[in-house]
Amino acid sequence: MRAKVLPLLMVLVFMTVSLSGCMGLIQARESLEGMRGEPVDKPYADKIGMAHTFQTESVLDIFEEYSNSTSFTIDESVQRIEIYFKVTISGSDNIACIEQAPARYVRPTVTTASGAVLWSEDVCEDVSPTTYDFAKEDFDSLGSFNLEVQARGFGETTAGIFQDDFIIIINVYHECRQYPQEPPCDE
Known part of the structure; x- marks a missing residue:
């Protein structure tokens, strides 16, 4: 045994x-x-900006249109989009805007991945700083969104008194799960 x-x-x-x-x-x-430790849901923002100050060196420059575009990605982590918009058109408070044929204007458009217009403006006078908010429910699709701007303006370079300009800043707010001892989400 x-x-x-x-x-x-x-x-x-x-x-x-x-x-x-x-x-x-x-x-x-x-x-x-x-x-x-416990994970924490942390918000962070990606910034997409477009700004332009017009500089007119000859009379013919007034008739040239400024055009620019950029794209940014919207995925399932995006919670909201915030658009900051400001336009300065010198003398627009004294000279009326001709709606049918504006000589100076700013026309920004944000389109979604499906081609739908999320936000659009058509201005030919000063726009004080304005913010537009779009929640997750306002997006009809995920993917590559586009910011396109067509503009025409005047800017004298001698004294710098009369200069048209615009600023557009798009903040895309994401939310991610942040674990301790891991690098931050926005890196």
Whole structure:
């Protein structure tokens, strides 16, 4: 009987020693997870900007149209979009805007990935700083959104008194799950 117990005891000791490593790793991982802390949902923003100051060096420059576009990506982590818009057209408070054929104007448009217009303006006079907010529900699709601007303006370079300009800043607010000991989401 004693001869049969010894091999059984050896197998039991061997199994206990070999399995304790795996079991020990599981226990160590669980204790590290407990020490790590809870994840936090953190907001961060990506900025897309477009600004232009007109500089007219000849009379013919007044008839040239400024055109520019840029794109930005909207994914499922985006919570909202904020658009800051400001236009300065020198003398627009004294000279009326001719709606049918404006000589100076700013026409920005933001289109979604599906081609739908999210935001658009057509101005030919000063616009004080204005902010437009769009929630996640306002997007009809995810993907590449486009900001396009067509503008025409005047800017004398001698004294710098009369200069038309515009500023558009798009803040795309994301939310991500931030775990302790990991780099921040916006890096």
